Amino acid sequence: MSRLLLSLRQVEKTYPPTVNPGERFGxxxxxxxxxxxxxxxxxxxxxxxxIHAGESMAIIGGNGAGKSTLLKVITGVLAxxxxxxxxxxxxxxxxELGAGFDPDYTGLxxxxxxxxxxxxxxxxxEKKLDDILAFxxxxxxIHEPVKHYSSGMVVRLGFAVVASVxxxxxxxxxxxxxxxxxxxxxxxxxxxxxxxxxxxxxMVSHNMYQVQxxxxxxxxxxxxxxxxxxxxxDVTQAYLAWHERRxxxxxxxxxxxxxxxxYGVSELSIGGKAEGEKRLAMGEDLDITLRMxxxxxRAPVALIGxxxxxxxxxxxxxxxxxxxxxxxxxDGEFQVRLRFPALSLxxxxxxxxxxxxxxxxxxxxxxxxxxxxxxxxxxxxGLVRLEHEWLS
Amino acid sequence: xxxxSGLFGQLLRREIxxxxxxxxxxxxxxxxxxxxxxxxxxxVFGVIFRARVPEGFELPFWAWLAVALxxxxxxxxxxxxxxxxxxxxxxxxxxxxxxxxLLVNTSVCAVFVLHAVGFVVVLLVIQGLxxxxxxxxxxxxxxxxxxxxxxxxxxxxxxASIQVFVRDMEQLLPTALMFWFFLTPIIYPAxxxxxxxxxxxxxxxxxxxxxxxxxxxxxxxxxLDQTFLLMVAVATGFLLSGRAVFNRLSPHFEDFL
Numbered sequence: 001m002s003r004l005l006l007s008l009r010q011v012e013k014t015y016p017p018t019v020n021p022g023e024r025f026g027x028x029x030x031x032x033x034x035x036x037x038x039x040x041x042x043x044x045x046x047x048x049x050x051i052h053a054g055e056s057m058a059i060i061g062g063n064g065a066g067k068s069t070l071l072k073v074i075t076g077v078l079a080x081x082x083x084x085x086x087x088x089x090x091x092x093x094x095x096e097l098g099a100g101f102d103p104d105y106t107g108l109x110x111x112x113x114x115x116x117x118x119x120x121x122x123x124x125x126e127k128k129l130d131d132i133l134a135f136x137x138x139x140x141x142i143h144e145p146v147k148h149y150s151s152g153m154v155v156r157l158g159f160a161v162v163a164s165v166x167x168x169x170x171x172x173x174x175x176x177x178x179x180x181x182x183x184x185x186x187x188x189x190x191x192x193x194x195x196x197x198x199x200x201x202x203m204v205s206h207n208m209y210q211v212q213x214x215x216x217x218x219x220x221x222x223x224x225x226x227x228x229x230x231x232x233x234d235v236t237q238a239y240l241a242w243h244e245r246r247x248x249x250x251x252x253x254x255x256x257x258x259x260x261x262x263y264g265v266s267e268l269s270i271g272g273k274a275e276g277e278k279r280l281a282m283g284e285d286l287d288i289t290l291r292m293x294x295x296x297x298r299a300p301v302a303l304i305g306x307x308x309x310x311x312x313x314x315x316x317x318x319x320x321x322x323x324x325x326x327x328x329x330x331d332g333e334f335q336v337r338l339r340f341p342a343l344s345l346x347x348x349x350x351x352x353x354x355x356x357x358x359x360x361x362x363x364x365x366x367x368x369x370x371x372x373x374x375x376x377x378x379x380x381x382g383l384v385r386l387e388h389e390w391l392s
Numbered sequence: 393x394x395x396x397s398g399l400f401g402q403l404l405r406r407e408i409x410x411x412x413x414x415x416x417x418x419x420x421x422x423x424x425x426x427x428x429x430x431x432x433x434x435x436v437f438g439v440i441f442r443a444r445v446p447e448g449f450e451l452p453f454w455a456w457l458a459v460a461l462x463x464x465x466x467x468x469x470x471x472x473x474x475x476x477x478x479x480x481x482x483x484x485x486x487x488x489x490x491x492x493x494l495l496v497n498t499s500v501c502a503v504f505v506l507h508a509v510g511f512v513v514v515l516l517v518i519q520g521l522x523x524x525x526x527x528x529x530x531x532x533x534x535x536x537x538x539x540x541x542x543x544x545x546x547x548x549x550x551x552a553s554i555q556v557f558v559r560d561m562e563q564l565l566p567t568a569l570m571f572w573f574f575l576t577p578i579i580y581p582a583x584x585x586x587x588x589x590x591x592x593x594x595x596x597x598x599x600x601x602x603x604x605x606x607x608x609x610x611x612x613x614x615x616l617d618q619t620f621l622l623m624v625a626v627a628t629g630f631l632l633s634g635r636a637v638f639n640r641l642s643p644h645f646e647d648f649l
Contacts, residue, residue: 021558031641113406
């Protein structure tokens with residue numbers, strides 16, 4: 001096993017209450033006499049992991065999960081409330097955009113000071129200056145005060161300094177996202193090269209593609225606790241699946257709320273079945289059944305539309321446009337059936353949307369969607385086949 | 393250790409430069425400001441108040457005042473800068489892991505360096521216009537000032553730690569320092585007070601510094617004695633306790649900034 005660079009054991013972080021002066025004074029006294037203070041908000045609890053030399057780990061999780069706080073605790077900017085952190089080797093961290101930069105000083109001055117923060121002596125900086133400037137690639141702006149820099153330039157300079165240090169352990173928060181396409185690529189290439197040559201990486205990112213590309217392990221933080229940790233693909237897939245489930249639940253909750261006391265869609269089906277993705281060949285008939293609820297016994301207006309898979313509307317029609325009666329069913333609901341004969345949609349992914357509107361046809365109260373795929377071999381372009389004839 | 397001293401140098405340079413950044417003539421003010429101040433004091437105390445130096449000194453009052461005033465300025469300004477140093481660098485502290493004691497140390501050090509330049513200018517003017525400076529005592533004077541720096545540093549650590557938690561310090565400190573100024577025989581000789589009050593005055597450590605500096609510069613005292621040991625003891629005591637408090641509280645600073 002290679003050298004252990006970082007080891008966390010049951011790390012917990014609680015932000016003390018700091019709003020009113022009394023609490024602040026109380027905390028001051030408790031810290032002075034007992035070394036810890038009471039109360040506050042716990043943002044990280046019971047996080048443990050090891051990072052050995054040559055490993056790469058990503059910390060993922062939603063907003064407010066404690067990712068940045070965890071990085072701050074690891075780098076020593078924040079003290080953990082309890083637990084144990086052990087660290088060996090050199091560490092360089094890019095925690096935030098422009099961290100440690102003084103806006104009044106020129107890029108060059110800030111570069112030198114930041115290099116000193118990372119442990120470089122002035123002689124080292126002199127030696128590496130050309131490399132750093134070449135990597136940052138911000139030209140003559142290096143002699144301008146940093147307050148005139150764009151956020152991309154700040155990141156370029158910050159990363160260039162860190163890159164010149166080649167620490168044993170590199171820690172980055174979501175900072176690279178600010179750079180432009182070509183600089184991001186340059187950074188990714190540098191990190192890959194750094195990892196190949198034995199470097200160790202701990203990063204926070206919301207970009208799962210980047211995470212899977214750069215890291216072999218991942219830690220999923222949820223509400224300050226390690227929800228899952230291990231192989232990067234297992235963890236990121238579980239994380240993405242969780243997000244999808246949550247989005248679906250949100251949609252359902254929305255739906256449920258809407259249907260409680262308003263006009264609602266109780267069922268939308270095509271071709272007879274309600275489940276699963278439908279496939280049909282171009283030119284087949286498409287049958288749609290929309291069942292709706294009404295809170296007051298009046299028949300709602302049905303609106304049925306076809307959209308492309310990305311949401312682009314293709315066609316929509318409502319029952320009141322064409323004075324179609326919405327029929328009451330035996331169990332007190334309302335139903336319309338619609339057929340698109342000899343479907344002229346070109347092959348691709350589409351969805352049918354069924355909306356329930358109030359009887360006046362003014363507002364949409366509920367929506368359901370069923371996806372389907374049109375199969376076929378056609379080289380025509382666009383969405384639908386329009387009637388056409390070639391004239392000679 | 394090497395890393396810290398390199399960082400200390402960088403931070404100190406930045407701290408000093410930040411006073412001059414943007415001002416066109418920059419460093420000239422280092423010399424001009426003390427000269428102007430000296431002229432003001434000479435006018436106020438020499439012409440308006442017609443103040444007299446205590447017996448045993450043969451020199452104008454402004455010269456007698458100046459050798460005590462500059463160390464006091466360094467001391468009090470050093471304390472104020474130190475107290476504000478952590479709060480002032482909050483942005484840095486919350487993003488970069490640096491040894492935080494360096495921020496306090498560089499604040500105090502920058503103030504002492506700048507006032508040392510002013511002090512040298514003042515001494516040269518006194519030598520030229522008013523009285524003979526006993527240059528033989530220069531090593532002793534430097535030693536006294538170095539100990540004063542340590543004293544300021546120790547108190548600075550204490551004040552900086554407190555100010556992070558209790559913001560009221562910011563309001564209280566200037567007033568407290570002004571009170572301390574008038575409790576120290578800087579603009580008046582200790583002999584002016586009744587015998588009983590003079591004993592109390594000697595409980596104020598700054599009195600020792602002020603009187604030793606005058607004795608050294610004008611009477612040529614250059615041997616270390618009990619007073620010096622006392623100064624070293626007080627400075628060391630404050631430095632150790634100030635640093636202990638600071639070390640205990642500094643990991644938690646970010647939570648309260």
